[in-house]
Amino acid sequence: MSYQSKSTDSFNTRLRFYLFEKVLKHKNAEFKPSLQEFMDFDLRDKEELIYKYTAEYYHKERNDSVDGVEIDKIYKFIKDSENKLKPRLEEWRVGYFIEVFSRILSKNQYEKLIKETECYYCNTSIEKIQELIEAGKIYKKNERGWNLEIDRKEPNQEYFYDNLVMACYWCNNAKTDEFTPDEFKPIGEAIGKVLRSRK
The missing domain is CATH 3.30.40.220 (Herpes Virus-1)
Structure with missing residues (x-):
């Protein structure tokens, strides 16, 4: 349980919900993940999104949908997006640690x-x-x-x-x-x- 490991866990939480929101907003359209947009993404005001992810996305059949998007497509979109982001993921993780995590949970805290x-x-x-x-x-x-x-x-x-x-x-x-x-x-x-x- 280190400060750095908690930053990684926190980053992974934000990334999962960021991609989930993107697929719901863009439906089947392509979108380019943006580092700045990711940094500005704040889960603290996204209770409805969290509810959709935890109570709908995880509890429905793969051929059901959330906000008109089939769950199987959501799953594949998130996986594909994570794979596409892999070359930049370390840069994103470091940026998150410096710009976001150290602000929401300082080392002193x-x-x-x-x-x-x-x-x-x-x-x-x-x-x-x-x-x-x-x-x-x-x-x-x-x-x-x-x-x-x-x-x-x-x-x-x-x-x-x-x-x-x-x-x-x-x-x-x-x-x-x-x-x-x-x-x-x-x-x-x-x-x-x-x-x-x-x-």
């Missing part, structure tokens, strides 16, 4: 965030998790969970500071992309209660 010692959802501290590990009361089969993880409260948004919290593995894993922070909070509290009850 990132450092402050990862110093949090308690899960946002269940309030279990990393100290308590370490105690449980040492006492043999954690039963998962890999090393994920030894530290808190960065969670995007709104998972289809970019990694901007107000959208990020630190979460334990169990909450981050259970919340997935399904629950809003408010919906998940009582579930997190129940997870925390169980974890802290282990002796």
Whole structure:
């Protein structure tokens, strides 16, 4: 979990939605992806687009459509566009890191965030998790969970500071992309209660 890796994840989120919006707007017409247009693309004011992508595009059959564009065509368009962009993708990624990511999540904000010692959802501290590990009361089969993880409260948004919290593995894993922070909070509290009850 590095600052640079989160920039890459954030870039990939923006690119996916940028291309999705393009195919819906241009239907079957050709378009040229523009670096400046991509840099200006702001997901924070695109709730309807996010809804169409997550609740329609991903949940319909390939021969169904979103905004009059067949889902199979959307899929192929996004894949083709990503392939065409490959020679320029590193330039785009670097430009995004410099012009966008460092503004929406500064290195100082990132450092402050990862110093949090308690899960946002269940309030279990990393100290308590370490105690449980040492006492043999954690039963998962890999090393994920030894530290808190960065969670995007709104998972289809970019990694901007107000959208990020630190979460334990169990909450981050259970919340997935399904629950809003408010919906998940009582579930997190129940997870925390169980974890802290282990002796």
